Amino acid sequence: MRLTTIGFDADDTLWHNERFFQLTQARFTELMAEHAGPDHLSDRLIAAETRNIAHYGFGVKGFTLSMIETAIEVSEGRVPATVLAEILSAGREMLSHPIELLPHAREVIEQLSDRHRIVLVTKGDLIDQERKLAQSGLGDLFDAVEIVSDKRPDTYMEVFARHGSGPEEGLMAGNSLKSDVIPMIEAGGWGVHVPHELTWAFEHAEPPRDHPRFAELPDLGGLPHFIARIEG
Template sequence: MQLTAIGFDADDTLWHNERFFKLTQRRFTELLREHAEPDHLAERLIAAERRNITHYGFGVKGFTLSMIETAIEVSEGRVPATILSEILAAGREMLSHPIELLPHARETIEALSDDYRILLVTKGDLIDQERKLAQSGLGDLFDAVEVVSDKKPAVYAEIFARHAEGAEHGLMAGNSLKSDVIPMIEAGGWGVHVPHELTWAFEHAEAPSAHPRFAELPDLGALPDLIAKITN
């Protein structure tokens, strides 16, 4: 089977990201300790995020607005302005966090770039994703970069048709089964799961283990060997 294009997710596939959300959520829990128990607060926050995805999209800005909404809800409108200010400050800090590449990210892309078109397909806030890509030092390695509002089969089909020979000749590698793997397989391509130690609750899904175009790897360093097996 001929592969012509390899797609990569960005956050928690090429560089760390979720750890900064977890750190901020712990700070949020401490700020709201007088208004809600940690488990209850976490449930209310994820519920707010789910409601707000269609309004604010994925990323830090939507997360920050969801924290503010949750703080108002659990405090029944009594949350002090000082706490809201601290939540906003925490969101701004997230938008400037340093970029730390995950193991094998650069070497894997470089190893594949001579034989395949290399695509970056990520969702989230455009400005923040552009910042992270610039700071990662990986920008020049991609033949195309797509920042999308969500990752659906039709999105992958359109991207791989526009930049390559279609999803059926493409492979997508990422840490999210829900966003990177399953919709790519549904579009006709390969979906390769590269788990990260931290995964946002919204991204959990059952692995399509029986599907012939599904694979799971311990890290990105194993991807070139997998592709060699697929194409030989």
């Protein structure tokens, strides 16, 4: 078959991102050491992030607000203002972290763009995602960029209809089974999982290994060969 559109996730698919969240969480753990142990604090933070997604969306700003909320909760309101200021400072630093491309990102996009429409499909804060894309140097390689609030089957139906011939003739590559792969397959397309060494707990899901439109690759470098096999 002929694929018309190839979609790529951004964070931890094309460039590193989760490492900055984990470094900031480690700093948060140190700041809150007097009030909660690491495991308890981590559980409370994940719970806060999960319930706050509907209010704040994905990204650094929601993460920072969830850290502040968790700090107030676990300290029963006794967390010093100086610690809250440190948390806010850590969040601001995350919004200016440097962009480091993952292996094969540029070469694969350039290679596939000769025969396919290339679309970036990413979720998160609009300003931060635009900053990272601009600093990545990859912006001019995409035929379209979609920054969405969440990734569901209907999201991929709309995006791949708008920038191609529908998800049935599209492929989405990303590091998240929950966001990049499974909903794309449910929309009727191909979902290719490219694991990253660090994955946010919220994004964990079981791989649909028996599905004919699922594949897992060790890195992006194998994507052109995989697509060539699909297209025969």
